[in-house]
Amino acid sequence: MNKYAIEVQNLNLTYSFMNSMNIKSEILKMVQGRREHRKKEVHALRDVSFKIERGEVIGVIGGNGAGKSTLLKVLANIYDPDSGTVKVNDNSVFLMSLGAGFQHELPALDNIYLNGLLLGLTRKEVEDKINEIVEFSGIGECINNPLKSFSTGMKSRLAFSIACNIKPNILLIDEILGVGDEEFKVKSREKIRELILEDRTVVLVSHNLNTINELCHKVLWLQNGEVMSIGESSNVISEYKAFVNKNKENMA
Template identity: 45%
Template sequence: MKKNNQNEVVANENVAIKSLEEEYIIEVDNVSMEFYTRDEKIDNLKELIVRLIKGKAQKKTVQVLKDVSFKLKKGESIGLIGHNGAGKSTLLKLIAEIYRPTKGTVKVNGKVAPLLNLGAGFDPESTAKENVYLNGAILGYPKREIAKKYKEIVEFAELEDHMHIPIKNFSSGMVARLGFAIAIDVNPDILLVDEILSVGDENFRRKCAQKVNELRENGVTFVIVSHNMQQIKSLCQKAIWIENSEVMAYGDVGEVCEKYQEYCKEQKK
């Protein structure tokens, strides 16, 4: 018994030290990411054998991210900007631990709710209700907790009359509303958002913005990919500008956005 108590004290001390050490909620350290190029991808045995005989089965890689680093403290938010295909979404997936970096490390201390492409995690044949439970389980919540939140989620998505309909019969706006409602109702520490804050009709958009502000005031960290500079400036303290897989600028949101906008103007000329 005594020994147990002692251990507990030591553990508590360690927790205290840990929290000092790990004040960063996201640490991305020198991360590089490589993919195999699509045209070299072999997805059947026949092709593999043919290529082996021809001696053309070498792998070609393409660099998507190169030496990206940033750190976020709890409550801080960051915006990722850059042109299409620059590697922003890949960076989000690295933070969500869906991808593993080829080089470097990604450390995340907290519960992550990935909001990448709303409704992608839904099963079209299942009803909306079943999908809420499945998605809740994927985000790490036991059944009874989802049951508690279920009403809240449905109310927020304004889909009270549609929960027993298969998702395949939903409009894309309805799907997006449901996806958003689930993701924000699971109390995440970190929300990863990929260009989806402009879903639904005017009414719902206003509600989203309200909820996002509420979450931000509660200290939720946002990592946002967006082409809307206004939105990024209003939500984030920091920004990182990625172009052709490399970091062009990183730091205060105002400065980075300004640099990016200047660059865009020059490109147009």
């Protein structure tokens, strides 16, 4: 078995989209048959390379627009890179993100089955975990309600509960550990600790540096789509804090 759960080499990804300031004029040009509409390009990921061993818990940090969520979506095979290679050496991968993997017209119960089946479980295996998932998420009697009626917090709690109770081999978490009340946050951290003890591979994106430092073996710091540093958690977090503080001083 390959010692690495995830291998990324020279990954590049660019977004192309119309500048929102010019959308009206661009639509007018298209209506008039003029095709030369301008697009804005954003280099979301630039020459990103790293490896994650099986059972490692890796934190991904950086400011808004650094490429953190984009990276997780590439690892989850939602986005295709422009160039480079991405090897995720396991079929049991779950992206825990707001709205990811959910069918909002379906009831919550159907979404639990759907996610379980996509992770390779049988219907009976999912059924055996239903009570635990519902109890942990706290959605209670709403289990048969369509997901579109759920609040953002309820959807996040349900996603977390599905992932942590079905237990995929690779768990990608995008900024939802902070949802819910303090009691749920404590339960969430405890569940992550359980996964760590079971040698699950976890990639955790969060702005909460204390949580990252507490839970992660290593940290990857992204800035404008580039890897600034990767290594032991406290060291990389210290580098990142120094960078942020220096930028604040320069702007003062």
